[in-house]
Amino acid sequence: MNKxxxxxxxxxxxxxxRPPLRYNKQxxxxxxxxxSPKEFEELLNMQKTAA
Structure with a gap:
């Protein structure tokens, strides 16, 4: 098996x-x-782009 x-x-x-172990993206x-983690990440990316 390769990398x-x-x-x-x-x-x-x-x-x-399976759910209770699955990471809750919401x-x-x-x-x-x-x-949500996705919304926060998008906000950070927008702030980095604007800077």
Whole structure:
């Protein structure tokens, strides 16, 4: 197994976890100002682009 194949296996195993173990992409943590992780990341990317 090469490095790329290993990365695919790891990614697939993480993305296919069953719910309670699966990462909740919709959660709204207070540390992120009640934005989803994806929304917060997009905001950071926009701020970096504007700077």
């Amino acid at each position: 790329q194949q290993a990365a695919v296996v790891v990614f697939e195993s993480i993305e296919t976890w 959660r709204l943590p207070s540390a992120l100002k009640y934005m």
